[in-house]
Amino acid sequence: MIPASSSPAAVLSRRVSDLVALFRSIERERMAGVPVLNPALQVEAVGFELAFDPTVADLPSGSDAEAVGIIVTPWFMNLVAMPLERRDDAAGVGVSRTRPVGSENFDFIGSHEPAFGSYAACSLFSPMFEFVDQAAAVATAHAVLTTLRTPVAAVEQTVSPARRSFLLGRSSAAGAVR
Numbered sequence: 811m812i813p814a815s816s817s818p819a820a821v822l823s824r825r826v827s828d829l830v831a832l833f834r835s836i837e838r839e840r841m842a843g844v845p846v847l848n849p850a851l852q853v854e855a856v857g858f859e860l861a862f863d864p865t866v867a868d869l870p871s872g873s874d875a876e877a878v879g880i881i882v883t884p885w886f887m888n889l890v891a892m893p894l895e896r897r898d899d900a901a902g903v904g905v906s907r908t909r910p911v912g913s914e915n916f917d918f919i920g921s922h923e924p925a926f927g928s929y930a931a932c933s934l935f936s937p938m939f940e941f942v943d944q945a946a947a948v949a950t951a952h953a954v955l956t957t958l959r960t961p962v963a964a965v966e967q968t969v970s971p972a973r974r975s976f977l978l979g980r981s982s983a984a985g986a987v988r
Contacts, residue, residue, distance in 0.1 A: 818860060821894050822877050826855045829892060832926045833883050841885060848938040851884040856951035878911055880951040886936035887951060891918055896927035912958035
């Protein structure tokens with residue numbers, strides 16, 4: 811249970827640290843020597859933020875609060891949705907659930923690790939050999955999150971009406987003949 815005295819930012823920071831520690835442990839113990847590892851990469855959490863419906867005025871409380879971000883490892887890059895309060899949902903392991911991330915929906919697969927609890931992941935890249943270094947992988951993760959978290963209206967406003975008309979073969983002048 812999340813202590814009432816803990817700020818959501820502090821709780822999120824602890825959970826993200828625990829997630830990174832989990833995957834570093836997996837790298838050392840389960841993935842050691844596996845040829846799918848990119849030796850230029852390391853485990854890093856990128857851009858974890860509280861996930862909530864912006865049409866609701868208040869953040870979810872207690873066990874409903876979740877965070878979404880990206881975990882970069884030497885073997886994959888995944889979007890991760892995790893509860894701020896540890897959950898142990900063995901029935902959810904392997905179950906696919908569609909979740910919104912920004913303006914897009916993604917299929918996340920339920921997972922559970924005894925040292926961490928339950929979470930859900932959506933694969934973005936695997937294996938990770940196309941990334942030459944950690945900076946490239948992290949930059950890609952940031953770019954993915956920036957794109958996903960940009961409101962649809964903001965994206966549509968970046969294209970001017972005149973350009974849109976030009977691309978569609980229409981004149982911007984009212985009543986113009988084609």
